[in-house]
Amino acid sequence: MTTESMPTPTKAETAQTPRSLARARKRRSVARFWREYRGHRSGLWGLAALALIALVALFAPQLVGADSQSVTGAPGGALESPSGEFPLGTDQFGRSVLALLVWGTRVSLTVGLLAAFLCVAIGTVVGIVAGHFHGWYSTVLMRITDWFLVMPTLVLAIALATVMDRSMWTVIIAIGVTTWPTTARLVRAQTLAVESRPYIERARALGGGHGHIMVRHVLPNVMPLVLAQTTLVISSAILTEATLAFLGLSDPTTTSWGGMLQDAREAGAVSAGDWWYLAPPGIAIALVALAFTLCGRAIESVLNPKLGVAR
Template identity: 85%
Template sequence: MTADSLTAKDAGPGPDVPKDPGRSPRALARARRRLAAARFWRSYRSHRAGLWGLGGLLVIALVAICAPLLVGSDSQSVTHASGGPLAPPSGDFPLGTDQFGRSVLALLVYGSRVSLTVGLLAAFLCVAIGTVVGIVAGHFRGWFATVLMRVTDWFLVMPTLVLAIALATVMSRSIWTVIIAIGVTTWPTTARLVRAQTLAVESRPYIERARALGGGHLHVMLRHVLPNVMPLVLAQTTLVISNAILTEATLAFLGLSDPTVTSWGGMLQDAREAGAVSAGDWWYLAPPGIAIALVSLAFTMCGRTIESVLNPKLGVAR
């Protein structure tokens, strides 16, 4: 199964869709989407790595959503801390405590909320910018597309982390600053991929037929090009999320995030400032680092599996 089979709206109803002359075009389109989704899931679930990654993400998302029920709503408060400073793991505190006596497990659970939110929103912003730039640069030719791609190349060769640090430094320290800093500095790769796919789509005969029938630029880009690049965008999004989570952790570790919220990168920064590294308080350092690695790995496994499903030529091992 390829990306074209998932989104080819201009093709016939296909062998799996009943050819009922009384069905409207919209009904046929919905039937094709349902069949494409069913075929996609059948192919996806045959990859064990993708299932493990998806299962891990569902568990982490459930923990993040149910954080107040699992660890209490006041577990982040310094005034309500009931443990000793930097106490090792015990029955009451399975992952020990921080320098204020708060449970590291509770902080880890609440930190998943911020890290996942920043990763998802930053990835959405990155993919949205990259998709728009890629489709526009691939659809329009001439000097306008050349200027867009030269700007893309400039962002591509510049160190992403350095640009993100520069933006986070000049802007106010908040979660939205981190999201914007990550989103506006990591879109060039997506733009390049989408532009290449757009050029391939626009070379097909049905694009020429749409233009001959009077379809304008907006019609071609939204009704024909965008549906055909969406599978690529979906696969790219899952890969971008893991990079966004890692970048957020880096910015928080450098003290450029909002100090009033709990995130995994912020926990590492607090552990460094509390002297956990020199004191050997591993229970304060290891959990957030392992959580960042596991979430990034889960998103990467899902992304690689989606790529394998949409493009079987990649030959990703099951």
């Protein structure tokens, strides 16, 4: 082909910078991801449920009032059954169970999100470092990971929550530092697969250091796996938080779904058959965990079509 026959670049094409091209590629990737995600009906149901729950948590003070958690001046009697005034009945102090359920959404979601973020952050760093470096670095990291992996997660979380102060941050730390090994192993396996590709060898030949390869080449390629793992870890973190709260190891001054179950047990709701005090927080925990799991499975299916997850 001669120079005269070659197409002349348009003004728009010549005006594009590498940064604008990168942004355009990202926009196309996001649009393609959303188009494929919409094909998973279960994922859409989970996303809609999470959006509704997030709105409830965000506007909790406007929905039920800022003083609905106070035990002084409670509007109802102790353990009243559901009625028009109290759709889900009252607790042992006369507070509306529905109002407590709405307030508990905030704490449960906050603990689940932050604990999952801490877990995934630790697992991602350990997995990338263990997969990139070889020799005793990788051996030591993976032996520590194996130790945490074989130890019962709930037992470790209970031990940490027992020796630390009873607060929401204690629960977050206890969950985050005990549930990262699975993420670390997944990220390490993906790191080994990424670093076996030819462009990693070219990056090393061009003088790319360890930090450059891990941050610029490995991390972007493991992020889809990390994103899918995060949505699955959140549901597990919410369940663990509810368990710790039910065992009395969370902050007693905050209202959470697990704490509501603990209060219901102490109030004798189990023996008295006061189902309206027990069922709502348990159902809420199950629904949120299910919603995050549905979203996580849909994301995993989009990022890895070979899994063939049912739509």
